[in-house]
Amino acid sequence: MQATLPDGKVLELPDGATGADAAAAIGAGLARAALAITVDGEIRDLGRPLPDGATIGIVTERSEEALELIRHDTAHVLAAAILDLYPGTKIAIGPPIEHGFYYDFEFPDGVVLNDGDFAAIEAKMKEHVKADEPFVRRDVTVEEALERFRAEDQPYKVELIEDLVRNAPADAPVETVSLYTNGPFTDLCRGPHAPSTKRVGAFKLQSLAGAYWRGDSARQQLVRIYGTAFFKKKDLDAHLERLELARQRDHRRLGRELGLFHFSDAAPGSAFWTPAGTRVFNELVALSREMGDERGYTEVKTPQLFDASLWKTSGHWDKYRDDMFLTSTHDHGAADGDAGEDGRSGPTMGFKPMNCPGHYELYRQTRWSWRDMPVRFSEPGLLHRNELSGALHGLMRVRQFCQDDAHLFVMEDQIQDEVTACLRFAQDTYDLFGFDAGDFTYELSTRPENRLGSDETWDRAEGDLRRALEHNDLPYVVHEGDGAFYGPKIDIQFRDSLGRSWQLGTIQIDYQAPERFDLTYTGADNSEHRPVVLHRALLGSYERFVGILLEHTGGELPFWLQPTQLVLLTVSDRHADAAHAIAGDLRRAGLRVTVDGRTETVGRKIREAELAKVPLMAVVGDVEEAERTLTLRHHGGAEEPARPVADLADELGRAVRGRERVESPTGAGDAA
């Protein structure tokens, strides 16, 4: 038989040759290094016979797939160790993930695991690795596998096999499944695996979490153990060090260190913004407003509290009520007895979790002509959502926030153009912050199970979004079933410092709201037509955006966004008046300037300004006072030659207005 190598060479092999045989035929060194083999692009065990005529490639430590492979191996070793230490444990699934692996277990009654148990488990795992236990694959009939796992009282494995059989397409029924054995442990597994446990070089168990079986919160909660593995200890250590560095970019930490915001038990899930943080927040709102004005958006203001009837009309009452804060109004001194839905008297009111219904109500107050379309309402409205306590996360997931929200009322034939314009608007916005295609991904979310509207309108809406993405040549992934209850959406996802994904931008098509709120416009034919609503946010929420921006910049915000752009440091008390005079001139030019006039050494003031990541600083002493010049010191240490204050006011003021980057002279310690 023959096999083709990646370089096009053809290898002659005896019939029935395995991947290991192929590797040995190429060279002894490669045979030792081989972990697996790719057969026509599909990764497989070395021990399996090769089909004739395939294109093969040997997978070694240097291959892309190799880490995933040994992480999967490590998951099996973990399960083996767990069964050694905690007999009777039921095993669920244990896949490799982006930076490691996990395995889900149901421990016997009374066994509560905590991370203090990791050392003993890791020690047991090391025994299995040292023992050089081969991973042995066996293909068995469904019946044999079921019998085996039933006998071992492994109900999760039984369920997995039953589902495999049930979900198999009619033309390709599942008759056999593969089992992998390493040492005493046998698992249902598609594979592949390395030849033996010994190939796992260095591993670490990292954390413990609850995880619902099959991701269903109505089902059994299992104990998930997360870990990671590398070929070399050095690589594991480097990975752990990177994690530690990422934690230093945590926006919650930076927010505190830079004095931007904090959280308090007094209002769980809601940020307290300091003057500096509020400045950043307001600058972002100003940006949205300015960019929206240029693109035909009109800002509106709608109420905070709405009568329940509005939420019933919008559908939120049915689909979203659990996530809403409800309250009631009642006349002062009114008699009890007219209890509302929350048990208090007076009509039930709900804090808005979204701006849309208010915008529909506003839209309805005007008779719109087709000549007015599209109508674009924007509102940085304050929203409240009663998020589950376990879902809260710094600024990324809060209970009170503002979106850079807008609703576009468009005619059907304008959808394409408007969605396209929104995608461009998003691009323009992200460009300003230096985000590029590597920083975010587009996701198309389609109809969820819990939804309003006919399949026809969903088909149409999903198709519109898909076309807009494709016409813009934007790569995207599809998330089936992740749409809002009223329509499909394009989400723009960013990652935080630890790689977690957060949605910022969103563009959603809504055919439901116009029906429910009876929204109309008068067409050229002088009859009433339904508009289509587009919901869109680009920064997402200002809260979340600040979080993402802090983690991406490590706290070094763009110059125009910095709460303090320049700090003047007095040499001694007698320079305070001069410093304040200079600060006044710079402020009039539009710069945010503070004066550090404390009775401290210049070194001290520099150090504190550096730690606060203030982009520019300048010492004010006798020379500056006499000549009215400043020598700019950039964050990071780079210095410019002395320049007249008037020139600086001019240039820096322009940079702020134009939201330009301010480069430091050496390139190091970039202030922008």
Added chain:
RNA sequence: GCCUCCGUAGCUCAGCUGGUAGAGCACUUCACUCGUAAUGAAGGGGUCGACGGUUCGAGUCCGUCCGGAGGCUCCA
């Protein structure tokens, strides 16, 4: 909401197996009036998240609740 862990001064943290609280930074005061990453000294500040329980005695052990971290579920 669920699982594991955590909660000590404004912040970051120390406090071994129970014997009734400590450091650095910050803050206040005083001295120094200083030229590019920490001047020195003194001082104030904590019902150890809250509430119960065990104990002669609880920051330390147990329970409940609140809050936080990581994850699951859910979502900007």
